[in-house]
Amino acid sequence: MFSHITLGANDVEASRKFYDAALGALGHQPGNPSEVPLPGVWYMTPRGMLGIVKPRDGQAACHANGGTVGFAAPTPEAVVAFAEAGVAAGGTAIEDPAGPRTTPFGVLHLAYLRDPSGNKICAVFREA
Template structure:
């Protein structure tokens, strides 16, 4: 459904450190710095891209109130690794501790963090 997601960052280097850590915990490669399509760091997979960029309008980056970006985790252990790597790389754990939760869709393993610019991200593992 999606080709890419971009997040604004006030400190691209701090955000690169955070996303290299949390996405690395999920098995992804480090980001690649680029000036196009927007200055920042980009993470590519066969199915899409994540850009962590300096806002194009020159204004300060801010988080989307009510917005969350969820990353697929291959197993419950990766959810915990995502949370630990994110906190170690300057993120802040929010909501309940990382781990299993009962939902309307069954048990899901979740971890929620705020990145260095305040964006809300999570790792999710759903048993198939």
């Protein structure tokens, strides 16, 4: 459905460290620094891209109130590893502790974090 997502960052290097750790725990490669199309770092998979960038308008980055970017986790253990790696790399754990939750969509393994710029992200594993 999505080709890419970009998130604003006030400190791209702090965000790169955070995303390299948190996404690395989900099996993704470190980000690639780039000046094009915006100064930042890009994470690429065969299905899409995530850009962590300085805002184009030169203003401070801020998080989207009510917005969350979710990353697919391959296992329940990867959800916990994502949370631990993200916190160790400068993120903040929010909401309930990482783990299983009963939802209207079935049991989901979830971990919610705020990145160094305040963006809300999560890792999710859906049981079959």
